[in-house]
Amino acid sequence: MHRILELYSGIGGMHCAWKESQLDGEIVLAIDINTIANEVYAYNFPETTISNRNIQSLTSKEIENLDVNTVLMSPPCQPFTRNGKCLDENDPRTNSFIYLINLLIKLHKIEYILMENVKGFESSTVRNLFIESLKTCGFIYQEFLLCPSQVGVPNSRLRYYCIARRHVSQWQFKTKEEIIKSLPHKYSLPYTLEDILQKDIQHDMYLLNEKMLKRANILDICYKHSRRSCCFTKAYTHYLEGTGSVYTNSNEDKVEKCYKIANTFDVGSEKFVQSLKELNLRFFTPSEVVRLMCFPQNYTFPENVTIKQCYRLLGNSVNIKVISELLKILFE
Template identity: 30%
Template sequence: MALPTDLLSLKACEFFSGIGAFSEALLLSFAEKVSVIQAFDQSAWANQVYLLNHGLAPDKRSLATIKPASIAKEASLWWLSPPCTPFSRRGQRKDLEDERAQPFLHLLSLLPSLRPTYVFIENVIGLEGSRMENHLRTVFAENNYALGSIKICPSQFGVPMLRPRLFYLAIDALSDAPSSRRLEDGSIFLPIEDFRVSEEKRRLSAYLLPEAEAKLSPRLSQEEFERYESVLNVINVLDVLDGKDQTARAICFTSGYFRCRKAAGSMLRDEMGVRYFHPREILALLGFSPRFVLPQDLSAKVVYKLLGNSVDVRSIVYLLQSLFGAGHA
């Protein structure tokens, strides 16, 4: 489907922008068609990274209390990556009772007055079946939006990483009826196998840095390794590089990757011991381009937290292509 004429200068707001995965996806697919004119995040560190890479300083105001007048009315596309803690096991799934869900709830309350044409929402699979999901479905239905959802994991693109996420796409049925009908019957989503990476990129070895750079990654002491060995997911680098292990996959990197040993992300064993994935290796697995940079003054703990909170760029590209049509990458 060709991009409609009225979308040739689409303006977007990126809420809970983090390091800018949505803006990164636009650079890789629709840079000349869609532009982010506002971004919002309360993390000074994330905003530093965002400004460095995307040339826009995100607004630090709280989205739990922001006034409609502070959000650009000309932005007809919203991207939301709200905190996942209210819907995750680590956050004890407090759902609507979690104060971190309040910004998400408040933005949904602004839909009737600001009425963006397109709304994307990304979160953990735990959002499915929650009271928040019931609420968002009610809000969109009452305001005449068509709503569709899809679960996407980078492994579906052939990327050797497990990071399943739930995505919603809402379209104002009063302004874009054809697309909204395709959304409701599910036909709007393109075959995901058409977006698989090259054969080379399906192996973990394609994402690992040369030894000289990789050795700079933080490492676990032998004492730490022995203490947490039973809960660690450790991948043998030599087996990956020499082809013995062609099916190795990293498990989801979380914001607690650098401080929590259990189910926070895979680690690598090389000749020097057990190390963390280098930030550049994680960025590559998430689909960020090699030109993406991280400020030198950020600590390892901060960098890993920012990366763990980010979004798979390929998944966003896939959603944009499904909505606006292929052939623009």
């Protein structure tokens, strides 16, 4: 049975993916510095030991004493994004991951690693440090750029992944020196959003307000028969542009008609807004985002966690389906 250390554990996305993969093993310890994320993690996995601490306080001796052979992690992605100014290794938020990279040479019991990060990490200096450390420690590895839509999920969330293992000479799939952009297995087309829509929803809580409707021309609108949706970020509902899709029960014809009428008026004017109100455009609920990110049906948030906090935590989390498929490959 594998013994797993989950670093940057957040709300337990890697834990969910491990369970989804049905591999034999247990999460021995989960570590994250975010107290709210840890609270959500504990609520869903009360049997797992969680440590609220800075990863740089971990020593090689402490990790070796845990007797773990697997590390699952999703280090901070902001240093590799435009919003984070792409500061790469000069961003203090990379310090803990660079610390781990340098620590790896002392972790003789670690045999398997899965790491997730944002697209952009693959061209960073930190990535180069990570790969060089893997090579030095005798790991073979494969890098991927994958999206949930490739494994049948109607959501875009393009991410960098690296799987690595040692004490084995080759994988059971054809590896490449360059980044692989698809998984070696075939998957069905994405299901429709109707499969994830919440039935008992208080629509008024999630409707776009008039201020938001003034900027309706930048919205990405989805329907119940849609097989796609945009990536949900931690700023979802706080900002409109590039943070995720919105939903309407109306069909495309009605949306097109309402927008056609609205655009005969000045964009953002009162008449522009009134023309779009009947579409009842709304945000996806946290429960719907949870389903799009493939968390299990019984996954929930504690009642004291606000809706805004739910979105922020989900925006920082991972897609369970993609990672569970990668875990199966990693341990083949």
